[in-house]
Amino acid sequence: GAGVSQTPSNKVTEKGKYVELRCDPISGHTALYWYRQSLGQGPEFLIYFQGTGAADDSGLPNDRFFAVRPEGSVSTLKIQRTERGDSAVYLCASSLGQGRGYTFGSGTRLTVV
Amino acid sequence: EDQVTQSPEALRLQEGESSSLNCSYTVSGLRGLFWYRQDPGKGPEFLFTLYSAGEEKEKERLKATLTKKESFLHITAPKPEDSATYLCAVQAGTGTASKLTFGTGTRLQVTL
Numbered sequence: 001g002a003g004v005s006q007t008p009s010n011k012v013t014e015k016g017k018y019v020e021l022r023c024d025p026i027s028g029h030t031a032l033y034w035y036r037q038s039l040g041q042g043p044e045f046l047i048y049f050q051g052t053g054a055a056d057d058s059g060l061p062n063d064r065f066f067a068v069r070p071e072g073s074v075s076t077l078k079i080q081r082t083e084r085g086d087s088a089v090y091l092c093a094s095s096l097g098q099g100r101g102y103t104f105g106s107g108t109r110l111t112v113v
Numbered sequence: 114e115d116q117v118t119q120s121p122e123a124l125r126l127q128e129g130e131s132s133s134l135n136c137s138y139t140v141s142g143l144r145g146l147f148w149y150r151q152d153p154g155k156g157p158e159f160l161f162t163l164y165s166a167g168e169e170k171e172k173e174r175l176k177a178t179l180t181k182k183e184s185f186l187h188i189t190a191p192k193p194e195d196s197a198t199y200l201c202a203v204q205a206g207t208g209t210a211s212k213l214t215f216g217t218g219t220r221l222q223v224t225l
Contacts, residue, residue: 042215
């Protein structure tokens, strides 16, 4: 597609529930990133994929967070047993790598009530 | 640990009043310094990548410069449509596609 697409744009869930956030990167971009942004803060790195494999998952805060990219294109960020502190905007970005700028999606605003 | 500090946190300018935003960084092995613009409710929009000290890049009213310790984003004769949050980020590490570490941003408001 022309840009990075993230769905849903907004998600409200109850504490303790499971959520999945989807990212469709730009076609042909091999690198895909997930970031989390809280109000008034810069994006915080979670995980990055090169192709199908997670090349760096050092930013995942705990084992409730998991991400997959089974065919090297679409990625899903999965959060189990959500907590109120998980509320944030979850941003996805893709890149051709080689030090080029990322293209970000508009994000999914997750609210845990 | 890579660190990025942006100042000021917020800046209010009148239309036509030029100014600069600062990004100080501490990183081991800088591969690139990135500037992004972010509008409310949107993801960051890529502006520039700078790779080495002394490098400069320009786009319309924006000019980014880089030294070994900091980067500046100069805004010349800003217009109200330049109002946004400007984010600085550094990329380090051994891989060319490695993560970015962001600062907290400078919120710019340009008034008539």
